[in-house]
Amino acid sequence: xxxxxxxxxxxxxxxxxxxxxxxxRDTLTLAMTLEPAPGLDPTMGPAxxxxxxxxxxxxxxxxxxxxxxxxxxxxxxSWTVSADGMVYGFKLRQGVRFHDxxxxxxxxxxxxxxxxxxxxxRNAQKWIFAPIAKIETPDxxxxxVTLKRPAGNFLYGLGWGDAAMVAPETAANNSASPIGxxxxxxxxxxxxxxxELSRFDGYWRKDAVALRRVTFRFIPDAQAxxxxxxxxxxxxxxxxxxxxAVEQFKTDKRFSVTVGATEGETxxxxxxxxxxxxxxxxxxxxxxxxxxxxxxxxxxSGYGTPIGSHFSPGHPAYVDLTGRYPYDxxxxxxxxxxxGHPNGLKATLRLPPPPYARRGGEIVAAQLSKVGIQVSIExxxxxxxxxNVFQNKQFDMTIISHVEPMDIDKYAVDDYYFGxxxxxxxxxxAAIDRATDPAAQNRLYREAQTLLADDxxxxxxxxxxxxxxxxxxxxxxxxxxxxxxxxLTEVSWRK
Amino acid sequence: xxxxVLRRVLGLAATLAAASLVVFVVLEVLPGDPALVMLGTxxxxxxxxxxxxEMGLDQPAPQRYLTWVAGLVRGDLGLSYTYRVPVGxxxxxxxxxxxxxxxxxxxxxxxxxxxxxxxxxSRHRKWGDSAIxxxxxxxxxxxxxxxxxxxxLVFAVQLGWFSAxxxxxxxxxxxxxxxxxxxxxxxxxxxxxxxxxxxTRSAVLDMMGEDFVRTARAKGLSRDAALWRHALRxxxxxxxxxxxxxxxxxxxxAVIVENVFYLPGLGRLVFQAVSQRDLIVVKNVVLLLAAAxxxxxxxxxxxxxxxxxxxxxxx
Numbered sequence: 182x183x184x185x186x187x188x189x190x191x192x193x194x195x196x197x198x199x200x201x202x203x204x205x206r207d208t209l210t211l212a213m214t215l216e217p218a219p220g221l222d223p224t225m226g227p228a229x230x231x232x233x234x235x236x237x238x239x240x241x242x243x244x245x246x247x248x249x250x251x252x253x254x255x256x257x258x259s260w261t262v263s264a265d266g267m268v269y270g271f272k273l274r275q276g277v278r279f280h281d282x283x284x285x286x287x288x289x290x291x292x293x294x295x296x297x298x299x300x301x302x303r304n305a306q307k308w309i310f311a312p313i314a315k316i317e318t319p320d321x322x323x324x325x326v327t328l329k330r331p332a333g334n335f336l337y338g339l340g341w342g343d344a345a346m347v348a349p350e351t352a353a354n355n356s357a358s359p360i361g362x363x364x365x366x367x368x369x370x371x372x373x374x375x376x377e378l379s380r381f382d383g384y385w386r387k388d389a390v391a392l393r394r395v396t397f398r399f400i401p402d403a404q405a406x407x408x409x410x411x412x413x414x415x416x417x418x419x420x421x422x423x424x425x426a427v428e429q430f431k432t433d434k435r436f437s438v439t440v441g442a443t444e445g446e447t448x449x450x451x452x453x454x455x456x457x458x459x460x461x462x463x464x465x466x467x468x469x470x471x472x473x474x475x476x477x478x479x480x481x482s483g484y485g486t487p488i489g490s491h492f493s494p495g496h497p498a499y500v501d502l503t504g505r506y507p508y509d510x511x512x513x514x515x516x517x518x519x520x521g522h523p524n525g526l527k528a529t530l531r532l533p534p535p536p537y538a539r540r541g542g543e544i545v546a547a548q549l550s551k552v553g554i555q556v557s558i559e560x561x562x563x564x565x566x567x568x569n570v571f572q573n574k575q576f577d578m579t580i581i582s583h584v585e586p587m588d589i590d591k592y593a594v595d596d597y598y599f600g601x602x603x604x605x606x607x608x609x610x611a612a613i614d615r616a617t618d619p620a621a622q623n624r625l626y627r628e629a630q631t632l633l634a635d636d637x638x639x640x641x642x643x644x645x646x647x648x649x650x651x652x653x654x655x656x657x658x659x660x661x662x663x664x665x666x667x668x669l670t671e672v673s674w675r676k
Numbered sequence: 677x678x679x680x681v682l683r684r685v686l687g688l689a690a691t692l693a694a695a696s697l698v699v700f701v702v703l704e705v706l707p708g709d710p711a712l713v714m715l716g717t718x719x720x721x722x723x724x725x726x727x728x729x730e731m732g733l734d735q736p737a738p739q740r741y742l743t744w745v746a747g748l749v750r751g752d753l754g755l756s757y758t759y760r761v762p763v764g765x766x767x768x769x770x771x772x773x774x775x776x777x778x779x780x781x782x783x784x785x786x787x788x789x790x791x792x793x794x795x796x797x798s799r800h801r802k803w804g805d806s807a808i809x810x811x812x813x814x815x816x817x818x819x820x821x822x823x824x825x826x827x828x829l830v831f832a833v834q835l836g837w838f839s840a841x842x843x844x845x846x847x848x849x850x851x852x853x854x855x856x857x858x859x860x861x862x863x864x865x866x867x868x869x870x871x872x873x874x875x876t877r878s879a880v881l882d883m884m885g886e887d888f889v890r891t892a893r894a895k896g897l898s899r900d901a902a903l904w905r906h907a908l909r910x911x912x913x914x915x916x917x918x919x920x921x922x923x924x925x926x927x928x929x930a931v932i933v934e935n936v937f938y939l940p941g942l943g944r945l946v947f948q949a950v951s952q953r954d955l956i957v958v959k960n961v962v963l964l965l966a967a968a969x970x971x972x973x974x975x976x977x978x979x980x981x982x983x984x985x986x987x988x989x990x991x
Contacts, residue, residue, distance in 0.1 A: 216948070218714060218757075218758035218952055218954075219714055219759070219760050220760040227716055228714070228716070302726075303723055303727055303730070305715060305718045307720070356760040357760055357761060371769070371940065372940065373940030373941075373944060373948070374940040398842060398938070399938070401935065401938070401948075402935045404825065404936070405828075405840070405841055405935065405936055405937070405938050408825075408828045408841070409842075411833040412833050412836065412839060412840035413836075414839045414841065414842060562951055563951060564953045565708055567709070567712045567713055568709060568712065571719070572709070572712055581717075585717070585718065
């Protein structure tokens, strides 16, 4: 018995000593739901989890996207754009070092861009680099990029994680041991458990960085995330997966809860190529049959913003089209009858695992049944969803959140899974690409949103909210996420 | 005895060969392309083809099977699609959590169950027996993940004696690593102990009715002495069987408890690999688990032979 007591006492001491270590307040532990795959190289895979660790922490690009979605200088101190929008001159920041000590210069820029645009590159966002014709390096701190055609989104694209600056000597190993120029360097990755970073002393903006050590822990289970927060094992969960538990943290003074916007447009995607969804009236009927507010209240505990097209409400070019198809079951039934389905119709609804889809799907199915649409729900796992729905287009309806920023351009992709084909929409997208004036671009984006709503391509449901639960003393975390990231440069503990 | 061992080793090899084929075929049939899972909704045909080629998925299935088996024979398990590190390395890291956890849970459940089971048998139909069996009933009815949640709430969230989960690793601090396994081991052990206690009790009671126990009693041994000395030893065979099954189960079946405590164990590795279609991890770990189960059964058989001399002659 005495041994048991001693064992318990030593556990208690251990627990206390870890608490003491946390009291120094220059370390931060964050919980993430998913582990990055494959590896930690943002130029080699599109997974959001890669960016949530590496963006602005390990890697930097020529430009960066800040918390307000503005394009800011990063490794490029400044730039000039020729009047025809074809030539970009970048002036690089001097004295920037990679984590291995080597200096960053124009040769690294040329290498990084050429590596990303190479025909055998696995970069997931080749659109960023596609317009590049040639890259010249007049001196160590100057880069001149000439384009084949004007590209209005070029500077924006360079701010994505996919355009991170890497060094030729280390790029091949970035998946397993990433070397960038960011404020934190990679220490280790305990697979299945955590990734650890520590402050990089050679960082060019070193004084701005308050944290000494950062740990990302992988906790897939929402209940376990809650326990980890309550037990003080983690300091913040930037993307909190259990909206139903938010109230508990809001009333607890030890925690702060922020609700921000994401780029996640959640849609009831329809197979536009398959009858009866190839009929505009049927798609409009579906739009009238769904009560978005009830859906958000029921499935997301009220966290979410209704949308009427495929565009983020936070963007300056956003048009509120939620009134285009108000909730009106009678109208929905009339439209269905007009389309030749007076007795309703039957359809399947494939649901991937995230709660917004599984819970949302139940509610959507119930709402659709009120207008005579008999929905059979088919839960699928993520790999199956990608295979059946995304790749082979075997589906009637599905619920999915498109989380990439500015992904309205997907509606111009031939053979994209929901099968939308409208030549006018493609023209508008091409015009946006050519436009270099932001005002002209925004005008075109507004037209694009309206086109999608007019064609009722999908039933646009809501923008996902980003709920962050953190220790009340942690300051500087991003509230809104214009792109997947947990930028910790300016995060600190309240004194 | 040598013939017995030899027969078992041959059986083990045949089982593994069959298992490798089954695993491979099942994963072939399973929908979901690993390259597509990795690229998600950003997949473009060209990038997809490049990635598939890099993973060797553009080869015909029979060739991929042979490449895999040839690698296994050389001891090369290949590179994980998602982690980009050798699968062997991943498995070793996970075993550092799973093996100690399994051993701890089994030791705990055995240390609890066998004395309780024997005690209950010795107090057959008395108050002590009923009390223990009532607890055993409760232990079997409680799912281990629920018990795990309860333990977290009480000992981590309320009392703050333990962290709510995670695993710091043995090299950092062995004490903290052990501490991280205590609650999960209890959550796994209690339901197992309940089953084991019941099995022990009924096996001992069965033996108490046997002729040799009556002979022992007739020689003048007390009921308790006959029970401990003669009945228990013979009752160990069904108990060992259950323990063998429990050990095999815990190796991969602890996944739900691993999720509650976010422990990077073997079960979670397989679970995650299946959902991300990291097929190279799935097939190697499943095969490894098959090997482990067969080996545990083999050891249990050897232990049978140790407790029951009749089995040694290899009827």
